[in-house]
Amino acid sequence: MADEKKLLLKIQRYNPERDSAPYFAPYEILWDDQTSFLDALQYLKDNVCPDLSFRSSCRMAICGSCGVMIDGVPKLACKTFVRNYPHGATVEPLANFPVERDLVVDLSHFLEYIEALKPYVIGNTRSPADGPNTQTPAQLARYHKFSMCINCGLCYAACPQFGLNPAFLGPAAITLGHRYNLDSRDYGKNERLRTMNTENGVWSCTFVGYCSEVCPKHADPAAALQQCKADSALNFVASVLKCKKNKEVSHGDKT
Amino acid sequence: MSNPGCKQTNEPIFWGLFGAGGMFGAICAPALILSLLFLYPYFGECEQAGLLYQFFQTGVGRLFLALFISLTAWCGLHRIVHCLHDIRMWTAGRARLCYALATLITVLSVMGISRY
Numbered sequence: 001m002a003d004e005k006k007l008l009l010k011i012q013r014y015n016p017e018r019d020s021a022p023y024f025a026p027y028e029i030l031w032d033d034q035t036s037f038l039d040a041l042q043y044l045k046d047n048v049c050p051d052l053s054f055r056s057s058c059r060m061a062i063c064g065s066c067g068v069m070i071d072g073v074p075k076l077a078c079k080t081f082v083r084n085y086p087h088g089a090t091v092e093p094l095a096n097f098p099v100e101r102d103l104v105v106d107l108s109h110f111l112e113y114i115e116a117l118k119p120y121v122i123g124n125t126r127s128p129a130d131g132p133n134t135q136t137p138a139q140l141a142r143y144h145k146f147s148m149c150i151n152c153g154l155c156y157a158a159c160p161q162f163g164l165n166p167a168f169l170g171p172a173a174i175t176l177g178h179r180y181n182l183d184s185r186d187y188g189k190n191e192r193l194r195t196m197n198t199e200n201g202v203w204s205c206t207f208v209g210y211c212s213e214v215c216p217k218h219a220d221p222a223a224a225l226q227q228c229k230a231d232s233a234l235n236f237v238a239s240v241l242k243c244k245k246n247k248e249v250s251h252g253d254k255t
Numbered sequence: 256m257s258n259p260g261c262k263q264t265n266e267p268i269f270w271g272l273f274g275a276g277g278m279f280g281a282i283c284a285p286a287l288i289l290s291l292l293f294l295y296p297y298f299g300e301c302e303q304a305g306l307l308y309q310f311f312q313t314g315v316g317r318l319f320l321a322l323f324i325s326l327t328a329w330c331g332l333h334r335i336v337h338c339l340h341d342i343r344m345w346t347a348g349r350a351r352l353c354y355a356l357a358t359l360i361t362v363l364s365v366m367g368i369s370r371y
Contacts, residue, residue, distance in 0.1 A: 165344070198262060201264075233270060236263065
């Protein structure tokens with residue numbers, strides 16, 4: 001650490017028991033070329049402000065816990081290096097989510113939306129006795145990209161439509177649902193489409209595309225949403241032909 | 256209990272018209288602008304009825320014009336509906352007004368091609 005340098009980070013602090021509103025506090029950190037923002041936050045927690053709250057776990061962009069806004073852009077703190085911000089940076093909690101404390105946000109809406117889209121295999125009656133459910137490489141390739149999602153929530157922080165309408169199911173949840181819609185082992189597409197077809201489903205998306213830009217795993221949620229729109233439109237035509245339109249779905253309200 | 260958030264939305268209709276208009280406009284608008292605004296005199300249209308004039312007199316030409324005008328109107332007005340939503344402006348009735356205007360343009364374009 002012979003080449004350690006100093007850098008100023010402005011971190012948003014907020015303790016709802018003490019502060020009336022969030023504020024920025026300046027902190028000086030020591031860094032070298034290996035220092036990530038997560039390292040910097042951990043350094044501050046260990047040495048400067050033990051009450052600083054943030055989420056983290058794996059430190060290798062797998063768990064998706066350490067999402068924060070760095071200079072206003074949603075990033076994983078563990079995957080973003082301080083060396084790319086030589087003039088300092090601001091660190092804020094993920095946008096579009098309620099802040100619980102400091103850099104910790106309330107993700108319960110997001111988790112509920114993921115649950116609503118049933119991201120698991122439905123309707124496959126095979127048993128272990130039937131042997132493995134094989135897939136061709138082409139069948140895998142249809143959904144492989146969308147299965148990269150780590151539920152970090154960066155796409156929700158980037159999505160202006162989720163910011164305007166928190167009832168929007170959002171990019172990651174729809175991408176996960178679509179991943180199973182494309183899976184050859186799954187038979188639950190129509191079940192998921194009932195949730196996706198609603199106003200707060202895929203149709204709130206206006207294809208801004210920023211979600212795909214900020215996705216740390218390149219899962220391309222914007223592409224998943226557009227493919228879902230095509231599926232939903234076909235389903236709409238089928239529903240009209242079967243006179244099922246406007247029939248309320250049996251799922252609970254997600255607003 | 257009925258909940259609008261759980262109902263299938265009509266958006267696929269407008270999204271379909273928006274997509275069709277966007278595609279139609281992107282393919283045909285540059286060709287129309289080039290031919291009608293820049294190359295028109297060179298087609299010999301000034302002296303006598305030329306290729307373009309003759310084309311727009313045919314059934315296919317008229318249908319093309321009506322589709323071009325109406326679909327691009329649907330595309331633009333659907334975009335305006337979403338832009339107004341994004342800037343939180345004019346929340347009540349913006350969709351009805353814009354789609355009514357697009358319907359009016361469609362009717363006028365169909366009337367236009369069937370009269371002349």
